[in-house]
Every structure is written in C-alpha cells, then in structure tokens.
Amino acid sequence: xxxxxxxxxxxxxxxxxxxxxxxxxxxxxxxxxxxxxxxxxxxxxxxxxxxxxxxxxxxxxxxxxxxxxxxxxxxxxxx
Amino acid sequence: xxxxxxxxxxxxxxxxxxxxxxxxxxxxxxxxxxxxxxxxxxxxxxxxxxxxxxxxxxxxxxxxxxxxxxxxxxxxxxxxxxxxxxxxxxxxxxxxxxxxxxxxxxxxxxxxxxxxxxxxxxxxxxxxxxxxxxxxxxxxxxxxxxxxxxxxxxxxxxxxxxxxxxxxxxxxxxxxxxxxxxxxxxxxxxxxxxxxxxxxxxxxxxxxxxxxxxxxxxxxxxxxxxxxx
Numbered sequence: 001x002x003x004x005x006x007x008x009x010x011x012x013x014x015x016x017x018x019x020x021x022x023x024x025x026x027x028x029x030x031x032x033x034x035x036x037x038x039x040x041x042x043x044x045x046x047x048x049x050x051x052x053x054x055x056x057x058x059x060x061x062x063x064x065x066x067x068x069x070x071x072x073x074x075x076x077x078x079x
Numbered sequence: 080x081x082x083x084x085x086x087x088x089x090x091x092x093x094x095x096x097x098x099x100x101x102x103x104x105x106x107x108x109x110x111x112x113x114x115x116x117x118x119x120x121x122x123x124x125x126x127x128x129x130x131x132x133x134x135x136x137x138x139x140x141x142x143x144x145x146x147x148x149x150x151x152x153x154x155x156x157x158x159x160x161x162x163x164x165x166x167x168x169x170x171x172x173x174x175x176x177x178x179x180x181x182x183x184x185x186x187x188x189x190x191x192x193x194x195x196x197x198x199x200x201x202x203x204x205x206x207x208x209x210x211x212x213x214x215x216x217x218x219x220x221x222x223x224x225x226x227x228x229x230x231x232x233x234x235x236x237x238x239x240x241x242x243x244x245x246x247x248x249x250x251x252x253x254x255x256x257x258x259x260x261x262x263x264x265x266x267x268x269x270x271x272x273x274x275x276x277x278x279x280x281x282x283x284x285x286x287x288x289x290x291x292x293x294x295x296x297x298x299x300x301x302x303x304x305x306x307x308x
Binding site for chain 2: 016064070
C-alpha cells in the first residue's frame with residue numbers, strides 16, 4: 001500500500017506574489033473589502049512505495065518540486 | 080564549425096534560429112533532440128525559446144532534467160559556450176548553469192513587445208559588443224521577471240556578469256522601462272566564466288529590419304559565433 005505525502009510549495013516571503021496580489025485586488029474590487037492579502041501556493045500529492053520515508057519526499061521537494069531560489073516547501077504525511 | 084541547437088517538446092523558436100543563421104551566416108545549426116545522451120561535435124550550443132514541456136512544474140524545470148542537459152552541463156564544464164534565449168535562459172537557471180530564477184511577470188500579463196536594452200560593462204564577448212549602447216529586441220514572455228537573493232545580485236554586479244538591462248531608448252532606467260519587474264532591470268546575464276549567456280529577449284527575431292523592427296539581434300549572435308570560433 002503506497003504512502004501519500006502532501007508537498008506545499010510557496011514563494012518566499014521576500015518574493016513578490018504577483019498572482020496573489022492580482023487576486024486580492026479583484027476580490028476587493030468585487031466587494032470583498034475585508035480581504036487584506038492573498039498568497040498562492042501549489043500542492044502536490046506524491047504517492048511513494050512503503051520502502052521509502054518522508055525524507056525521500058523531502059529530497060524530491062528540495063531537488064525538484066520547489067526552486068530553492070524563490071520557493072520554500074512543507075511536507076506532510078497524509079492519513 | 081558546427082553550432083548545436085537543442086530542441087525540447089514545446090520549443091518553438093528553434094526554426095527562427097535556424098533561419099537567422101542560414102540567412103545571415105550561411106551556417107546550418109545542428110539540431111539536438113532532448114533525449115540524446117551524447118552531443119555531436121559542436122563548438123557552441125543554443126537553447127532556444129518556447130514552452131518546453133508545456134512550462135509544467137516551472138518554466139524550464141522539466142527540460143533541465145532531460146538526458147541532453149546532463150551532456151550540456153558537461154559541455155559547460157569543459158568551457159563550451161552556451162546561449163540560452165527566453166525559455167533557454169529559464170533552462171539555464173533551472174540547471175544552475177546560471178544563478179537566479181525567472182518568475183511570473185509582475186503585471187501577471189504575457190508581454191509581447193519590442194524593448195530597449197542597455198549594454199553594461201564587462202569582459203565577455205557580448206559585453207564587448209554591447210557595452211554602453213542601446214539595442215532593441217522583442218520580448219514575448221509571461222515568466223521573465225529575473226530574481227535572485229541580495230548576495231547573488233551583489234556578485235553579479237561586482238563581477239560584471241550583467242550583460243543587458245531593460246532601459247528607455249536613451250539608456251535610462253525606470254519602472255516604466257522595466258516590462259516585467261526584473262530585479263535591477265536585468266534582462267540578460269553571463270556566468271562567471273563569461274561563456275554562458277542567458278537572456279529573455281529574442282535576438283533571433285531581430286535579424287532583419289523588415290520582419291523584426293531592428294537587426295540588433297545580429298550583434299548578439301555575432302558575439303556568440305566569435306566566441307565559438
């Protein structure tokens with residue numbers, strides 16, 4: 001039975017999230033004036049063989065799924 | 080002399096490079112498919128623009144892991160000259176042959192227009208041709224915003240690795256002349272050896288005034304050919 005891990009990749013805080021900003025601006029213009037900020041991230045679900053652990057997925061995230069120049073990632077095992 | 084031209088699924092500026100070299104330099108580029116595990120005998124490599132692998136994951140990310148790129152990294156290690164245009168620049172940063180990353184344009188829009196580029200000081204073949212002058216090339220990209228950390232930017236500046244920056248037609252810098260929000264208005268950089276050049280604008284689309292609006296692209300290609308010779 002494969003294990004499933006969720007990998008969420010986000011832009012680093014110091015990087016302009018232009019997409020998030022555009023969404024925030026449209027939300028405000030359409031009446032959602034209580035919205036203060038929006039950031040956009042990407043979620044991957046990686047299924048791996050039981051012979052490997054979370055470290056394996058973290059390495060995949062670090063080497064491949066996230067670009068360390070501009071992004072950070074978090075890995076969580078799914079139930 | 081043979082110069083190689085990589086082709087990935089989704090590359091779409093390869094034919095413009097082939098046409099430009101045939102028409103202006105009577106040279107047939109050697110096309111190299113992404114699955115190749117050996118390189119032909121070439122003096123330089125061009126990585127063309129387009130949407131390799133559909134820009135899936137990140138622009139240039141999947142292409143950077145293709146079999147041919149492992150050979151290109153070895154070619155770079157032997158001092159081989161490489162020129163990456165648009166998606167090619169993205170592939171070079173993803174492969175870590177150039178520092179930094181190309182992110183979504185600050186405006187969130189795909190921008191297709193002619194821009195002015197100011198040539199910075201430096202010692203690479205491209206610097207020597209472009210230094211102090213303003214050239215005009217078209218850009219066509221949704222992810223061209225150059226980004227790096229402050230330490231990398233300091234190194235690029237101190238070591239004169241920035242080749243061209245987005246500017247006004249009279250060589251001045253401002254937010255309005257920076258089409259995509261690139262850090263320090265960076266449009267193109269070289270690596271520390273000066274043999275690998277990545278730029279977002281398209282010199283292969285500016286080799287003929289009639290079709291490109293300017294022939295300034297020839298100055299970029301001539302520098303590359305001279306470096307390969």
